[in-house]
Amino acid sequence: MALAFIIITKNNGAGAAQNDVVLPVETGTAQPQNNANARFLDPDDVHPGFLRRQLPADAPSRPELDAFGAALRDVRDLILPGLTHWQSPRHLxxxxxxxxxxAALGEALTAGINVVPFxxxxSPAATxxxxxxxxxxxxxxxxxxTLLFCSGGGGTLLGTTCEAILCALVAARDSKLADIGGSRRIGDLVVYCSDQTHFAFRKAAHxxxxxxxxxxxxxxxxxDMFALSPAALRAAMRADADAGLVPLFLCARRWAPPRPPPWTPSASSAPSRQRTARGVNAHKWLLxxxxxxxxxxxxPALLxxxxxxxxEYILRGAAAEEHGGDxxxxxxxxxxxxxxxxxxxxxLVLRCYGIEGLRGHVRAxxxxxxSFESMVEADARFEVTATRRFALVCFRLLPPEGKLEAANELNRRLLEEVNAAGSGPYMSSAMVGGVYMLRCAVGSTLTEERHVSEAWNVVQDRxxxxxxxxxxxxxxxxxxA
Amino acid sequence: MALAFIIITKNNGAGAAQNDVVLPVETGTAQPQNNANARFLDPDDVHPGFLRRQLPADAPSRPELDAFGAALRDVRDLILPGLTHWQSPRHLxxxxxxxxxxAALGEALTAGINVVPFxxxxSPAATxxxxxxxxxxxxxxxxxxTLLFCSGGGGTLLGTTCEAILCALVAARDSKLADIGGSRRIGDLVVYCSDQTHFAFRKAAHxxxxxxxxxxxxxxxxxDMFALSPAALRAAMRADADAGLVPLFLCARRWAPPRPPPWTPSASSAPSRQRTARGVNAHKWLLxxxxxxxxxxxxPALLxxxxxxxxEYILRGAAAEEHGGDxxxxxxxxxxxxxxxxxxxxxLVLRCYGIEGLRGHVRAxxxxxxSFESMVEADARFEVTATRRFALVCFRLLPPEGKLEAANELNRRLLEEVNAAGSGPYMSSAMVGGVYMLRCAVGSTLTEERHVSEAWNVVQDRxxxxxxxxxxxxxxxxxxA
Incomplete structure (x- = not known):
């Protein structure tokens, strides 16, 4: 019954075309404020508290008749209209x-199996x-x-980059404290990143x-296209060492688009090459x-x-005892x-798309x-504010001459108006070196060329x-005057 | 197609009886070694490396024909037989x-909606x-x-207790360091728990x-039924304070069953009553x-x-600017x-079961x-080793007179044999104060009275x-001799 509620749009079955995705509704818009599909909730009512005010203050003591059906109707009428539709092709x-x-069917299967492979x-097969x-x-x-199991390294699937960075950092921290002796010297450890590094790193370090x-x-x-300067890094590390501090960890990326939040595969590594860690969010671009x-x-031994x-050897079981490190x-x-x-x-994703399928997905x-970048460049009123490497275009509207100081405010208003447009795109922003810019991050499963050009038309119009x-x-x- | 593969056993629909659950197969056994449902994989082959050896070393470049169907067949033939079936009624x-x-349909729906409510x-409605x-x-x-939003506190849904304890600890740590001045004094902070506290606390503190x-x-x-002694706690805190250290955090539980791992709702709190945090794993006993x-x-301000x-104010959006703390x-x-x-x-669970439904589920x-505890107590060869509070029974087999030193080894062998029994239960163990004991943790959705008495028969027999x-x-x- 619930599953009938999930409408599978453009489902081409097993081979899995690029546009196949599970969606609860045909997501017409990216922003709750604009949702043309809202049936019972007035879109203008989506402001803080809108849902809390409509739901009872207490859980029911006993379920109502056809509780699941009633709940699904509430999902349709109250919850979906109040979501920001990340699966919309216009979510940029x-x-x-x-x-x-x-992957969604994989999640359903996982939920049914519901094992805890700690x-x-x-759960041997899960591990x-x-x-x-x-x-x-x-x-x-x-x-x-060297990062693969087949060569002595190894990997794991965590929830998020934040967690991955934290794990790598704690491993590096403990290893360094063991090297320098005296784990009370935690206050002496120093970590490094660039001013373009995602805040997840500073948060994990904290x-x-x-x-x-x-x-x-x-x-x-x-x-320098916002790249980390090796010379500046070396200088900072030397200054810290001279001050009696201990350089611990460098969070680096393979490329450097303006920051919040990076969605391209990222890599982080400790200064020592022997202790490298890398991470990729398969939930971002890899379906x-x-x-x-x-x-x-x-x-892995450091982790x-x-x-x-x-x-807690009791959790280990006989298999671990017998096979040790294996x-x-x-x-x-x-x-x-x-x-x-x-x-x-x-x-399931790797089998059903194949590496070439995923490459095609990313390349598209x-x-x-x-193509969006070319359109920005072709319009003299705009500028591309950071070199595009993959599928993120950072750009801004140039203010009329003599009003350069108004640039940030102008672009803030531009983003507001673009996001408020009837069936327009949903974009975000970044502030780099005092410059406010719009971010068009292409990557939603259902996004096609036409959504990107329509998005550009809205930007131009506004x-x-x-x-x-x-x-x-x-x-x-x-x-x- | 994947969903047809999920067999819904005893699904009574919306009102949701206690025994309704999604299972990928009728889980006949709890251990991979004993899986009577294994069709193509010999259960004796489930030892380290069994699955890695059977799968290709590389992902396919392009998907095979009917890749999803082929993958599902591998799930059935290779993966399910190698899982430890946490959803088996005999998983104790x-x-x-x-x-x-x-909840499983809720997960499927969530996977389809796939929003990121940070x-x-x-995603207003998700928040x-x-x-x-x-x-x-x-x-x-x-x-x-005071812990509820309606009264100035508030809550969130995280993945695990480990994460929840870490968040509460970091908040307490920062608040204390701000109080005592000088965040470099992190080495002076001391945390407290009992020797029965789950290792998740020590790990989070580390x-x-x-x-x-x-x-x-x-x-x-x-x-003392393994309860934390307030007098001992006070003495430890006083000794630390006298030594110039700073008492920070107490991880307490509302009751104290022997440890690894506690699955009853747990509570942790900072020494100061103003800064209490509590946690409950809804994925453990609450369906x-x-x-x-x-x-x-x-x-919440401390978190x-x-x-x-x-x-990163750019992520906040206009709504947050306007409504501040709301x-x-x-x-x-x-x-x-x-x-x-x-x-x-x-x-969905709270609506479809109601609070009374969940209470009934837990009480059953x-x-x-x-009833299991009574059976243990009625057999003079056994003893219940810790007071049962909820649904966890800790017990052991008493060795013949004059062989008390053999008790731990005897019970280790007993557990091994119980878990190896053809269609027997799957139990775990604990070591408390040098005493090895078996743990029978009742709580699987499908577990009925008969599974528990059958489990006891197997224990007695072995x-x-x-x-x-x-x-x-x-x-x-x-x-x-």
């Missing part, structure tokens, strides 16, 4: 939370499938072999007990559904030393004991972003209107 | 990972539904009103940078499917101060930015555990056989 904000029919014994798929994905991404003053954000510049973040490490709970207990690779069987959906989005208004205000001001 | 090990049709704007259900659940559990030597495990005794852990705090990333940005309440829409399934398991063997060995030894 933040980052893609890409979904596929295959050790090998707690081993995880080992298989992280090696599969690592090879497909051309990661160094959680791990690294002093907030000991997180160095190396300045980048637009001239694996939220959540699914792969973390690979070169030295286990930091996060393992070897005193048996992975994933509870020792992450923050959590309870964990989901995420490998199943990622394995990159092509669409390139920009023209805003510039006209500025012009009129100036004329009026001139007349009045 | 570790803790229940309780599932319901309603701020209110990022508000989370606020509603944590208040609903908190009221149903009779939590202090991740948060609390020195491993600064985690005090207050000794408990069987005479909400893995994962779903509710965390409530009395002072936000520690985990918030207010500098708008919850759940990214600031947890470790992660990306998060799942867990509220939907919990809301408590009754079954009481115990008799072991005792006979010991007797024979003794006789032989005596004869030989």
């Amino acid at each position: 904000a933040h980052f893609p939370a890409s979904s596929s029919t295959v 050790t090998w014994t707690a 081993e499938l995880e080992m298989v798929v992280v090696d599969w994905l690592g090879k497909a991404l051309h990661l160094p072999e 959680i791990a007990g690294i002093h907030r003053d000991n997180c160095r954000e190396i300045a980048t510049s637009r001239d 694996a559904n939220t959540d699914c973040c792969a973390l690979w490490v070169r030295a 286990v030393a930091a996060l393992g709970t070897e005193q 048996v992975v207990a994933y509870k020792d690779w992450s923050v959590t004991l309870t964990r989901r069987f995420r490998a199943l959906k990622l394995w 989005h990159v092509r669409m972003a390139a 920009a023209a209107s805003l510039l006209r208004k500025m012009e009129n205000t100036s004329s009026t001001a001139a007349c009045t | 090990a570790h803790f229940p990972a309780s599932s319901s049709t309603v 701020t209110w704007t990022a 508000e539904l989370e606020m509603v259900v944590v208040d609903w659940l908190g009221k149903a559990l009779h939590l202090p009103e 991740i948060a940078g609390i020195h491993r030597d600064n985690c005090r495990e207050i000794a408990t005794s069987r005479d 909400a499917n893995t994962d779903c852990c509710a965390l409530w705090v009395r002072a 936000v101060a520690a985990l918030g990333t207010e500098q 708008v919850v940005a759940y990214k600031d309440w947890s470790v992660t930015l990306t998060r799942r829409f867990r509220a939907l399934k919990l809301w 398991h408590v009754r079954m555990a009481a 115990a008799a056989s072991l005792l006979r063997k010991m007797e024979n060995t003794s006789s032989t030894a005596a004869c030989t």
